[in-house]
Amino acid sequence: MRNIMVTGGAGFIGSAFVRHMVKTYPHYNIITFDKLTYAGNLENLLTVKDAPNHSFAQGDIADREAVGATIEAHQIDTIVNFAAETHVDRSILDPDAFLRTNVFGVYVLLEQARSAGVGRFLHVSTDEVYGDVSEGYSVESDPFLPNSPYAAAKASGELMVRSYHVTYGMDTVVTRGSNTYGVYQYPEKLIPLFITEALEDRPLPVYGDGMQIRDWLYVDDHARGVDVVLHHGASGEAYNLAGEELRYNIDIVRQLLALLGKPESLIRYVPDRPGHDRRYAMDASKARALGWKRQHTLETGLPLTVEWYQNNAWWWRKIKTGEYLEYFKQQYAARLASARDQV
Numbered sequence: 114m115r116n117i118m119v120t121g122g123a124g125f126i127g128s129a130f131v132r133h134m135v136k137t138y139p140h141y142n143i144i145t146f147d148k149l150t151y152a153g154n155l156e157n158l159l160t161v162k163d164a165p166n167h168s169f170a171q172g173d174i175a176d177r178e179a180v181g182a183t184i185e186a187h188q189i190d191t192i193v194n195f196a197a198e199t200h201v202d203r204s205i206l207d208p209d210a211f212l213r214t215n216v217f218g219v220y221v222l223l224e225q226a227r228s229a230g231v232g233r234f235l236h237v238s239t240d241e242v243y244g245d246v247s248e249g250y251s252v253e254s255d256p257f258l259p260n261s262p263y264a265a266a267k268a269s270g271e272l273m274v275r276s277y278h279v280t281y282g283m284d285t286v287v288t289r290g291s292n293t294y295g296v297y298q299y300p301e302k303l304i305p306l307f308i309t310e311a312l313e314d315r316p317l318p319v320y321g322d323g324m325q326i327r328d329w330l331y332v333d334d335h336a337r338g339v340d341v342v343l344h345h346g347a348s349g350e351a352y353n354l355a356g357e358e359l360r361y362n363i364d365i366v367r368q369l370l371a372l373l374g375k376p377e378s379l380i381r382y383v384p385d386r387p388g389h390d391r392r393y394a395m396d397a398s399k400a401r402a403l404g405w406k407r408q409h410t411l412e413t414g415l416p417l418t419v420e421w422y423q424n425n426a427w428w429w430r431k432i433k434t435g436e437y438l439e440y441f442k443q444q445y446a447a448r449l450a451s452a453r454d455q456v
């Protein structure tokens with residue numbers, strides 16, 4: 114392993130992984146390959162911009178020529194695929210881009226990697242492929258029961274990865290991370306959305322009764338988990354990267370407001386997202402057996418995250434303009450108009 118192409122490396126988790134790899138492994142060359150969609154942001158990579166072992170190429174994983182040229186130019190021997198359309202709400206409004214990138218894009222990447230003789234291919238997947246888990250904890254051999262177009266597209270992409278291992282003997286590994294939070298997360302997802310809205314004393318639109326349960330994983334722990342699986346995962350296997358921090362959404366919102374010193378009167382209960390899974394929960398023993406252990410709990414990770422958004426308004430204020438505001442209006446304006454302050 115020497116020349117590692119990290120697709121989607123300008124996004125939230127991908128950039129945490131790139132920052133981690135550039136610093137931890139000076140003898141690897143890290144090549145970030147990213148389309149720079151609305152969610153991609155080169156400012157996430159400012160700290161590695163001038164590192165001698167990092168370079169950036171703009172491109173689409175669904176574009177054969179662009180992928181092939183980058184693999185060839187950098188003599189890529191390893192691919193780590195974070196690139197995806199990732200926001201469930203957007204997948205409900207318009208699933209098209211989700212299928213293009215999360216399914217077709219994964220196929221193009223696999224095919225180009227195979228024909229160029231790339232070695233290890235790590236695919237970043239999600240706990241959402243398991244669907245709603247009303248009790249217990251998902252293990253890696255559980256069936257896929259995805260419920261949103263996002264989750265279905267991620268499950269489909271992951272199945273393509275599996276097929277390339279079984280059919281062509283490609284050296285693939287998969288990670289399934291749980292809900293991830295932390296610094297540089299695009300402010301459409303729950304935690305950064307609510308921190309940045311609350312900082313501006315705006316109402317917080319909580320879906321349904323707020324009693325959905327999610328398992329929260331700090332972004333640097335997710336990045337380290339991908340590193341451990343990349344180096345030690347067994348070929349053809351998948352690994353759950355679980356935060357093992359299950360919380361009701363409403364409790365996360367209350368905790369954020371307490372950390373920010375803002376009143377709970379900002380909370381508004383709005384009509385739920387259709388098909389909204391009630392609970393995700395995974396068993397992380399298999400990844401733990403490889404030597405991965407999360408370092409943060411919500412008790413340490415949430416204050417770090419809140420503080421970062423408080424100190425880095427320059428980063429998120431620029432994002433919350435233009436297309437973002439259009440999306441926010443489409444997603445929340447009617448919901449907020451019919452909101453209640455009690456369940």
Ligand SMILES: NC(=O)c1ccc[n+]([C@@H]2O[C@H](COP(=O)([O-])OP(=O)(O)OC[C@H]3O[C@@H](n4cnc5c(N)ncnc54)[C@H](O)[C@@H]3O)[C@@H](O)[C@H]2O)c1
Nearest residue numbers: 121123124125126148149150152153173174196197290293
């Ligand atoms: N955020 C989470 O809670 C979470 C949890 C588990 C798994 N995941 C998975 O982790 C990965 C990264 O998630 P994230 O939250 O960092 O996403 P993100 O939306 O912040 O970033 C996605 C990145 O992919 C890039 N991208 C999108 N389409 C592309 C394409 N066609 N070609 C090249 N680049 C493209 C974007 O420009 C962006 O930089 C995704 O595969 C996601 O499914 C995310």
